[in-house]
Amino acid sequence: xxxxxxxxxxxxxxxxxxxxxxxxxxxxxxxxxxxxxxxxxxxxxxxxxxxxxxxxxxxxxxxxxxxxxxxxxxxxxxxxxxxxxxxxxxxxxxxxxxxxxxxxxxxxxxxxxxxxxxxxxxxxxxxxxxxxxxxxxxxxxxxxxxxxxxxxxxxxxxxxxxxxxxxxxxxxxxxxxxxxxxxxxxxxxxxxxxxxxxxxxxxxxxxxxxxxxxxxxxxxxxxxxxxxxxxxxxxxxxxxxxxxxxxxxxxxxxxxxxxxxxxxxxxxxxxxxxxxxxxxxxxxxxxxxxxxxxxxxxxxxxxxxxxxxxxxxxxxxxxxxxxxxxxxxxxxxxxxxxxxxxxxxxxxxxxxxxxxxxxxxxxxxxxxxxxxxxxxxxxxxxxxxxxxxxxxxxxxxxxxxxxxxxxxxxxxxxxxxxxxxxxxxxxxxxxxxxxxxxxxxxxxxxxxxxxxxxxxxxxxxxxxxxxxxxxxxxxxxxxxxxxxxxxxxxxxxxxxxxxxxxxxxxxxxxxxxxxxxxxxxxxxxxxxxxxxxxxxxxxxxxx
Amino acid sequence: xxxxxxxxxxxxxxxxxxxxxxxxxxxxxxxxxxxxxxxxxxxxxxxxxxxxxxxxxxxxxxxxxxxxxxxxxxxxxxxxxxxxxxxxxxxxxxxxxxxxxxxxxxxxxxxxxxxxxxxxxxxxxxxxxxxxxxxxxxxxxxxxxxxxxxxxxxxxxxxxxxxxxxxxxxxxxxxxxxxxxxxxxxxxxxxxxxxxxxxxxxxxxxxxxxxxxxxxxxxxxxxxxxxxxxxxxxxxxxxxxxxxxxxxxxxxxxxxxxxxxxxxxxxxxxxxxxxxxxxxxxxxxxxxxxxxxxxxxxxxxxxxxxxxxxxxxxxxxxxxxxxxxxxxxxxxxxxxxxxxxxxxxxxxxxxxxxxxxxxxxxxxxxxx
Ligand code: SF4
Ligand code: SF4
Numbered sequence: 001x002x003x004x005x006x007x008x009x010x011x012x013x014x015x016x017x018x019x020x021x022x023x024x025x026x027x028x029x030x031x032x033x034x035x036x037x038x039x040x041x042x043x044x045x046x047x048x049x050x051x052x053x054x055x056x057x058x059x060x061x062x063x064x065x066x067x068x069x070x071x072x073x074x075x076x077x078x079x080x081x082x083x084x085x086x087x088x089x090x091x092x093x094x095x096x097x098x099x100x101x102x103x104x105x106x107x108x109x110x111x112x113x114x115x116x117x118x119x120x121x122x123x124x125x126x127x128x129x130x131x132x133x134x135x136x137x138x139x140x141x142x143x144x145x146x147x148x149x150x151x152x153x154x155x156x157x158x159x160x161x162x163x164x165x166x167x168x169x170x171x172x173x174x175x176x177x178x179x180x181x182x183x184x185x186x187x188x189x190x191x192x193x194x195x196x197x198x199x200x201x202x203x204x205x206x207x208x209x210x211x212x213x214x215x216x217x218x219x220x221x222x223x224x225x226x227x228x229x230x231x232x233x234x235x236x237x238x239x240x241x242x243x244x245x246x247x248x249x250x251x252x253x254x255x256x257x258x259x260x261x262x263x264x265x266x267x268x269x270x271x272x273x274x275x276x277x278x279x280x281x282x283x284x285x286x287x288x289x290x291x292x293x294x295x296x297x298x299x300x301x302x303x304x305x306x307x308x309x310x311x312x313x314x315x316x317x318x319x320x321x322x323x324x325x326x327x328x329x330x331x332x333x334x335x336x337x338x339x340x341x342x343x344x345x346x347x348x349x350x351x352x353x354x355x356x357x358x359x360x361x362x363x364x365x366x367x368x369x370x371x372x373x374x375x376x377x378x379x380x381x382x383x384x385x386x387x388x389x390x391x392x393x394x395x396x397x398x399x400x401x402x403x404x405x406x407x408x409x410x411x412x413x414x415x416x417x418x419x420x421x422x423x424x425x426x427x428x429x430x431x432x433x434x435x436x437x438x439x440x441x442x443x444x445x446x447x448x449x450x451x452x453x454x455x456x457x458x459x460x461x462x463x464x465x466x467x468x469x470x471x472x473x474x475x476x477x478x479x480x481x482x483x484x485x486x487x488x489x490x491x492x493x494x495x496x497x498x499x500x501x502x503x504x505x506x507x508x509x510x511x512x513x514x515x516x517x518x519x520x521x522x523x524x525x526x527x528x529x530x531x532x533x534x535x536x537x538x539x540x541x542x543x
Numbered sequence: 544x545x546x547x548x549x550x551x552x553x554x555x556x557x558x559x560x561x562x563x564x565x566x567x568x569x570x571x572x573x574x575x576x577x578x579x580x581x582x583x584x585x586x587x588x589x590x591x592x593x594x595x596x597x598x599x600x601x602x603x604x605x606x607x608x609x610x611x612x613x614x615x616x617x618x619x620x621x622x623x624x625x626x627x628x629x630x631x632x633x634x635x636x637x638x639x640x641x642x643x644x645x646x647x648x649x650x651x652x653x654x655x656x657x658x659x660x661x662x663x664x665x666x667x668x669x670x671x672x673x674x675x676x677x678x679x680x681x682x683x684x685x686x687x688x689x690x691x692x693x694x695x696x697x698x699x700x701x702x703x704x705x706x707x708x709x710x711x712x713x714x715x716x717x718x719x720x721x722x723x724x725x726x727x728x729x730x731x732x733x734x735x736x737x738x739x740x741x742x743x744x745x746x747x748x749x750x751x752x753x754x755x756x757x758x759x760x761x762x763x764x765x766x767x768x769x770x771x772x773x774x775x776x777x778x779x780x781x782x783x784x785x786x787x788x789x790x791x792x793x794x795x796x797x798x799x800x801x802x803x804x805x806x807x808x809x810x811x812x813x814x815x816x817x818x819x820x821x822x823x824x825x826x827x828x829x830x831x832x833x834x835x836x837x838x839x840x841x842x843x844x845x846x847x848x849x850x851x852x853x854x855x856x857x858x859x860x861x862x863x864x865x866x867x868x869x870x871x872x873x874x875x876x877x878x879x880x881x882x883x884x885x886x887x888x889x890x891x892x893x894x895x896x897x898x899x900x901x902x903x904x905x906x907x908x909x910x911x
Contacts, residue, residue, distance in 0.1 A: 141753035141834045142856055149854060150807050156825055163792055163826045173795045175819050184825050186808060409766025412828050514755045515833045516853065521759040
């Protein structure tokens with residue numbers, strides 16, 4: 001008999017355990033080949049079995065060495081519950097099940113902090129689900145017809161001036177513009193948010209950009225996609241399709257060398273520039289692209305060698321908010337001849353209102369949008385401690401920022417865009433609509449897009465292996481073998497279908513409250529069954 | 544839903560005419576109130592057309608408070624008309640003890656001030672009186688402006704008219720412009736300030752309908768101007784925006800419609816003035832109106848206008864003859880007071896139209 005060693009890792013210590021049925025397994029090996037984590041292996045098991053080979057039962061006890069599939073008892077190869085083995089098994093012989101008694105968090109820090117990607121697994125509360133669109137137009141005012149009436153589902157991206165600041169003169173009963181106003185693009189109130197080539201596989205990124213172009217050109221929906229940090233292929237920079245793209249600059253400034261070089265050959269302006277200061281999933285932490293994902297094409301686009309790429313938590317050289325506005329906003333505005341709106345993205349935080357107030361007071365009137373990213377946002381790689389224990393829920397923060405602007409009569413001057421958990425339960429239209437009623441001009445989404453492509457990760461600790469370069473769906477890995485698992489066209493189509501449904505659902509929400517334009521700040525349209533939420537957000541409590 | 548109506552005439556008309564315009568529209572209505580703003584006054588007010596006229600409903604103590612304030616601010620009372628009510632039994636009216644209509648002369652120190660400065664003074668005075676009366680709960684002040692009289696009361700419009708003897712044309716109370724409304728109270732507690740027409744610095748407006756962007760309009764308007772207060776009714780949003788666009792921004796009237804019901808993006812994109820329309824929509828997005836509604840307004844120039852929501856969800860009709868033109872929620876109102884007009888010339892403005900009646904009763908109608 002073997003001696004039990006207390007400190008040995010067993011599969012019982014891992015978050016997911018494999019349920020395997022040897023009787024069904026034909027040892028085709030598909031599951032082992034599919035598992036990107038090498039969490040299972042084929043091996044020989046010594047079994048004592050009772051068999052009967054005759055026409056009548058003649059049970060005989062035998063000792064046999066049979067091939068089986070076995071879970072690897074190792075932290076490095078811990079099963080992540082991705083379900084690929086189950087998906088590929090022709091005989092339903094294997095599946096991963098959650099192991100609630102695991103000791104993973106105690107054991108997995110043997111090489112330092114736990115790193116993973118995905119999303120928070122601890123703070124996935126859903127404020128939005130206790131809010132209902134409760135002010136319905138009936139009798140006193142008619143609801144609109146979502147099929148027949150026209151609806152203006154557009155949101156501003158760019159700095160809006162106060163009415164009195166507009167350079168308008170009145171002559172012969174007509175107003176004429178006598179000067180320049182900051183650029184503002186009216187776009188769909190949902191932005192495909194910043195996931196870089198690098199964090200995503202080229203194919204996944206391509207699928208998202210394909211969907212973007214298709215929605216614009218075939219369906220007339222002005223959806224914009226943000227590149228994420230790290231730039232984009234030169235071909236795209238120099239194509240007409242650049243107009244659907246928002247270029248991101250983050251603290252690593254990755255990819256900007258190529259963007260700047262491509263500028264003289266750009267046929268059109270990009271839709272906007274987004275300065276990323278912080279990210280909701282790992283606020284106060286810089287970007288991280290593990291070496292495993294820095295494939296050759298990523299090196300080329302970013303102009304870097306194969307190494308772990310860390311963006312610092314701050315933009316170097318920006319020591320104050322005034323300076324950030326001056327330096328970064330002004331230079332990026334200037335770079336594109338003041339034709340392209342420049343916005344800023346910050347992680348939601350207890351300090352967001354102060355940041356927003358400061359931006360609103362900027363004398364250059366140059367900040368074209370405040371993107372606030374809540375704790376439920378996603379990331380390609382972060383420390384688990386950041387993902388689960390740092391950040392700020394988005395709903396009340398967005399509301400506070402809006403009300404801070406209202407207090408000063410500056411609402412709408414710097415459009416508010418909210419993200420981080422939008423569409424967490426798959427219902428992005430409802431989430432977007434409620435955020436808009438609370439004061440957002442629009443929302444940005446990321447995780448839901450890759451979920452539409454096929455990502456199986458969730459808030460309950462499923463997969464979230466985005467940092468490892470071993471994404472089982474080929475979405476956030478650069479491994480050519482894995483990337484082939486993703487069908488670009490089918491993925492893009494899933495996104496297109498979803499957004500078209502979302503657009504109809506937006507109408508279905510606008511029509512009953514009698515609005516043909518977006519109800520930005522129409523908090524009176526919302527009610528909640530939660531008294532604390534009602535008090536915090538200033539909406540009606542109902543029961 | 545309220546019913547609204549207005550009369551613009553070359554000859555002074557009596558309020559009973561406005562009542563006849565409104566009453567046929569009252570079928571099925573709860574008749575919870577009546578209000579009107581009369582402008583370009585004749586009768587008892589003929590001699591004081593250029594002197595601010597205070598319209599007030601109050602208690603005795605309220606009247607005293609107002610007098611004290613006006614005295615201490617050097618306003619000199621010139622004339623006063625206090626209706627002698629008919630207090631017959633059984634009238635459905637929640638009457639206030641006093642209704643005071645009083646002309647003042649400007650304080651001496653305003654003799655050499657500009658018209659603009661006087662207009663600010665009149666607004667500030669009204670706001671100050673409102674505050675005093677509100678704090679003490681002693682009454683209501685509706686307007687303080689030359690040649691403008693406001694009367695509002697809660698109750699059945701017929702009985703209100705009987706109470707104020709509006710049925711008998713004594714020639715004392717006549718005007719060339721009357722805007723009026725009979726209330727159906729829906730959303731709000733019955734408060735006098737919630738009854739339109741509203742008035743601010745030369746602008747009069749009443750609205751029939753709902754403004755579903757009330758909250759966002761209100762939150763924005765609160766910071767735009769000290770005179771944008773109250774917000775007892777979602778219809779106040781219309782007048783504040785009218786005042787803001789025309790008086791504060793000094794934009795031509797056609798842009799009012801562009802602010803409250805902007806063209807859909809796709810349509811605006813086709814226009815030559817798309818840049819102007821686009822910056823207007825951006826900067827004044829929080830003043831957009833949604834929901835079903837029609838408005839009737841009078842501008843400081845005396846012009847009367849009407850327009851509808853962007854989906855034409857509420858009715859309105861304009862009709863008349865050479866001496867009188869009326870606007871009404873329902874055509875039965877016009878038929879009651881102008882039965883001999885050429886009905887084929889009645890105008891039913893569409894969702895993009897604005898109809899303007901000038902002081903010579905020429906009717907302009909244009910699309911935004
Ligand atoms: S669930 Fe995924 S990680 Fe776990 S064994 Fe199956 S394929 Fe491997
Ligand atoms: S499927 Fe890929 S993208 Fe989704 S959670 Fe797993 S590793 Fe991340």
